[in-house]
Amino acid sequence: MSTSNIEDFIRAEILVPSLKFQLADNFRSHTQLLRDEALRRGWETVSMGKGVTGFYNKAGLPTGTLQHMLTSATASSAVNICSRKHIAKSHFHRAGVPIAAGRFFPIDEHDEARDYFLNCSTPVVMKPDRGAGGAQVVTGVTTPEDFDKAWSTISAKSLKGGAILIEEQFSGIDIRAMVVGGKYVAASSRVPGFVVGDGETTFEKLVEASQIERKTNAYLKRMLGQPDYNWLSRIGIKNDTVLETGEVQILNLVYNLHQGGINVDVTRRLPEHFIAIAEAAANSIPGLAVAGVDLMVSGFDNESSAIVLEANTAANIAVHHYPAYGEAVDVAAKILDLLER
Structure with a gap:
């Protein structure tokens, strides 16, 4: 798998503008960020149990609720659609939103799925129909042995009646675009952990230094990843x-922050045609008022292409409030603006 576009992104968006790793002494969770914003506005917040928080405006009137990371502005039907990847992808396709080519197979159709895989001309990604946070997602599947191992891993943890998605692997830059009330408000790129050479320090020492640096960000220090030495x-x-001096080396092929990925704010850098794709994806699902739309993009110029991977109904806004590189974006305020309408 080529990593040149990721390394090019790191050079262009972090090294060339000389962005510094952002220190963060304190960390506020998704829920705390929204509560803090409500209190700043003079609202009242009430804990209702089972992870539910109620919001009441200055007049004492209810404006909405938050259950864990899901706001009441998003319809339960939208949650159901987004939790089933094959249904969400159908909505994207109907709306003309670009998606990766692929098919879903019930977990009892191993042989049919294997035949389909053998006819694929590119590396594929395999993932469960239901799942979040990158759980059981297997990338770079190129051989029959890879396929059988991935199928076994995913099916062993799938619910009865579950399905597995096999789709074309789109190599590029991972973007989480937040869409609130149908409008784009923020974007963060997630890249694998990386080190930059200085012509003197060994790779081992560079990795140690990067881990120490990560611990200076209260949000990221809880999620230390490890290099993929194999x-x-x-x-x-x-x-x-x-x-060599200035040489970028990523540590693994994992974008997920919980597994050592790095978040870079790109809110002001995202091209207009990518913003349109993110908004179209969110608006293709009725009732999806607050969405984290995951894109994979080939670059940041007007000729670049993108596909939508999925839409998340409970996207963690801390990603935008605590970037490793770039400026923080107050997504909490945008969500409460929506609740106040």
């Missing part, structure tokens, strides 16, 4: 390797 060894990177 993959690194295959591309010739060892602990005693000395990278």
